[in-house]
Amino acid sequence: MTPAPDRPRLDRAFLARPELEVAPDLLGCTIWHGSVGIRLTEVEAYAGARDPGSHSYRGRTPRNAVMFGPAGHLYCYFTYGMHHCLNVVCGPEGESSAVLLRAGEVVSGEALVRERRSGTKGPPAFRDLARGPARLCRALGLDLAADGTDLCAPGAPVWLEPGPDRGSGGDRREGNGADRIRTGPRVGLRGPGGDGTAYPWRFWLADEPTVSPYRPAAPPRRRTGH
Numbered sequence: 001m002t003p004a005p006d007r008p009r010l011d012r013a014f015l016a017r018p019e020l021e022v023a024p025d026l027l028g029c030t031i032w033h034g035s036v037g038i039r040l041t042e043v044e045a046y047a048g049a050r051d052p053g054s055h056s057y058r059g060r061t062p063r064n065a066v067m068f069g070p071a072g073h074l075y076c077y078f079t080y081g082m083h084h085c086l087n088v089v090c091g092p093e094g095e096s097s098a099v100l101l102r103a104g105e106v107v108s109g110e111a112l113v114r115e116r117r118s119g120t121k122g123p124p125a126f127r128d129l130a131r132g133p134a135r136l137c138r139a140l141g142l143d144l145a146a147d148g149t150d151l152c153a154p155g156a157p158v159w160l161e162p163g164p165d166r167g168s169g170g171d172r173r174e175g176n177g178a179d180r181i182r183t184g185p186r187v188g189l190r191g192p193g194g195d196g197t198a199y200p201w202r203f204w205l206a207d208e209p210t211v212s213p214y215r216p217a218a219p220p221r222r223r224t225g226h
Contacts, residue, residue, distance in 0.1 A: 036141065071089050182203070
């Protein structure tokens with residue numbers, strides 16, 4: 001499979017909806033960067049000021065500014081001093097919300113993805129090429145320079161293609177894929193945002209080997225010494 005200029009793309013109206021509608025509807029869609037395409041199998045929703053797990057829970061900063069809209073832009077951040085992660089901004093402009101792209105299946109450009117992942121210990125299994133948000137970002141060859149990229153702009157180097165179970169407007173066709181969607185707690189969050197009962201905002205496709213394993217947040221380290 002190779003990308004082409006006339007491949008369908010999700011439009012801004014599709015992404016300008018509430019994050020809890022957009023997140024499950026992104027499953028099965030493909031994110032493209034050049035010749036690399038990754039079909040999304042796992043995402044997480046983040047709801048800004050309503051969500052203690054969100055980067056924008058306490059307001060706007062230079063780091064999270066793109067989360068405040070307009071919808072359809074990439075929010076890329078650097079974490080743990082080594083990893084980049086990608087989010088798709090959604091919802092109405094001025095109200096920060098986004099969907100973290102957690103994992104997917106490489107459907108195009110596998111050789112290039114393997115080259116980008118060559119620094120890992122041994123050749124990764126196919127299922128692990130984009131299994132986890134940092135791996136997905138690396139597989140696409142994106143970093144902080146992608147922050148603010150408009151996925152909906154004509155000719156944009158990064159874009160989202162609707163899945164095969166969707167109509168031309170990105171809407172999910174009834175009976176095609178919706179029954180495979182599962183929900184649960186988000187990965188690695190401490191405190192209220194990690195409460196899977198209050199925030200079951202991780203969405204994934206059942207029976208997909210590329211979905212990352214769930215891990216609760218590690219407890220904070222106890223300080224020793226003075």
